[in-house]
Amino acid sequence: MITRFPELGPTAERDDWQAQLESLYAISVEIASLRELSAVMDRALEYCLALTSSAFGFVGLVDGPETMDVAAIRGFVPDRSDFYERFRKIPIRRTIFGVVILEGRPNISNDVRNDPLHRGAPRGHPPVETFLGVPLRVRQQTIGMIGVANRPTGYDARHERLLSTFANQVAVAIENARLYERQRQMIADLQQLHARLDAARVEALLHQERNRIAADLHDRVAQIMFGIGIEATWCRDQPDVREPVLRALDRIRELAARGAAEVRRVVYDLAEMPVGGGELVERIRQLVEGYRSDDLRVELVIEGKPRRLPPECEDAIFLIACEALTNVRRHSGADLAIVSLHFTERSVILVVQDNGCGIPPTSLVSVPAAGRFGLRSIRRRAEAVGGELSWYNGEDGGFVVRAVIPTEPRWAEQV
Numbered sequence: 001m002i003t004r005f006p007e008l009g010p011t012a013e014r015d016d017w018q019a020q021l022e023s024l025y026a027i028s029v030e031i032a033s034l035r036e037l038s039a040v041m042d043r044a045l046e047y048c049l050a051l052t053s054s055a056f057g058f059v060g061l062v063d064g065p066e067t068m069d070v071a072a073i074r075g076f077v078p079d080r081s082d083f084y085e086r087f088r089k090i091p092i093r094r095t096i097f098g099v100v101i102l103e104g105r106p107n108i109s110n111d112v113r114n115d116p117l118h119r120g121a122p123r124g125h126p127p128v129e130t131f132l133g134v135p136l137r138v139r140q141q142t143i144g145m146i147g148v149a150n151r152p153t154g155y156d157a158r159h160e161r162l163l164s165t166f167a168n169q170v171a172v173a174i175e176n177a178r179l180y181e182r183q184r185q186m187i188a189d190l191q192q193l194h195a196r197l198d199a200a201r202v203e204a205l206l207h208q209e210r211n212r213i214a215a216d217l218h219d220r221v222a223q224i225m226f227g228i229g230i231e232a233t234w235c236r237d238q239p240d241v242r243e244p245v246l247r248a249l250d251r252i253r254e255l256a257a258r259g260a261a262e263v264r265r266v267v268y269d270l271a272e273m274p275v276g277g278g279e280l281v282e283r284i285r286q287l288v289e290g291y292r293s294d295d296l297r298v299e300l301v302i303e304g305k306p307r308r309l310p311p312e313c314e315d316a317i318f319l320i321a322c323e324a325l326t327n328v329r330r331h332s333g334a335d336l337a338i339v340s341l342h343f344t345e346r347s348v349i350l351v352v353q354d355n356g357c358g359i360p361p362t363s364l365v366s367v368p369a370a371g372r373f374g375l376r377s378i379r380r381r382a383e384a385v386g387g388e389l390s391w392y393n394g395e396d397g398g399f400v401v402r403a404v405i406p407t408e409p410r411w412a413e414q415v
Contacts, residue, residue, distance in 0.1 A: 304343030332356025
């Protein structure tokens with residue numbers, strides 16, 4: 001609510017300087033209590049026009065080294081809706097307005113049209129007959145100006161003194177309002193930052209929980225599926241197992257492998273694992289440990305820099321290694337097998353070698369369709385992702401299975 005002072009209108013016309021100062025003090029207290037910059041400028045202009053009996057006025061704020069922004073205007077309603085936006089930026093140069101900023105001093109012109117500093121006005125601007133401008137200064141720095149115009153009898157030193165005194169209070173109020181707005185914006189920014197941090201904390205907790213669930217799936221469920229496959233393989237290797245049971249065991253092995261693959265995919269999606277390279281190596285390491293026994297020692301060798309591959313490629317490598325080790329345990333008579341993974345830029349090379357009896361040379365050329373070693377099956381797995389599979393007897397005995405799997409599946413090569 002604005003306090004109205006009866007001295008406001010008549011005081012500007014009387015020579016009672018003491019009464020004007022008392023009225024000015026009350027006005028300054030009211031303006032100093034305002035916090036919104038627009039409210040400070042609008043109310044200041046209202047009192048400036050009343051104190052000087054002017055027709056219209058403006059507040060200009062320095063907006064760079066060469067421009068003043070007409071931040072508020074009162075007593076003037078342009079006939080064009082875009083007038084204010086088009087002409088609110090005023091160049092700071094030697095004009096009746098500009099000298100107030102450039103020289104940091106008041107300027108009175110009671111004959112604007114014939115004033116040497118007059119440079120004209122944009123179309124639609126009301127004619128300026130008389131003008132008084134005073135600087136807005138804070139700590140010896142000119143931050144803008146107040147301009148009033150068209151007092152019928154012109155302006156004199158009393159009006160300059162009165163408006164300059166008032167402008168000092170207005171400048172402080174503007175600076176305080178700017179500071180208040182900056183503080184308010186800072187508080188808003190801090191609140192937004194706090195909200196983002198809270199959201200980040202929640203996301204971090206969710207990510208942590210997803211990783212925990214994924215780890216449980218990987219360490220428990222996946223291992224159970226893997227164990228089912230190993231047990232089914234062991235049962236299949238027992239003597240005198242009838243054909244229906246063999247088919248059932250093969251089906252169990254296939255279901256266990258599919259279940260393990262699905263668990264891995266869920267783990268990937270749930271944990272959002274970054275590309276790190278350890279998953280395939282860990283799977284092969286667990287496979288090697290599963291095939292170790294008192295009768296068969298299995299070693300793992302890693303070469304190159306491990307990295308993650310597409311799931312199709314990793315599954316092909318894992319299943320080839322699994323089938324090759326099954327053949328070692330079932331048919332080779334070996335007591336040592338070495339599994340090596342060699343990571344190159346374009347491929348991963350898997351080699352499974354044992355020290356067993358090997359394969360007769362005639363069988364290396366032509367493997368029966370229902371051959372006991374399942375070599376055709378794992379060759380199809382390699383070729384399905386654009387890889388290659390070969391087998392041969394080792395130079396020092398035993399049997400070698402070698403698969404070269406590309407780091408990206410090459411589906412086109414299947415055509």
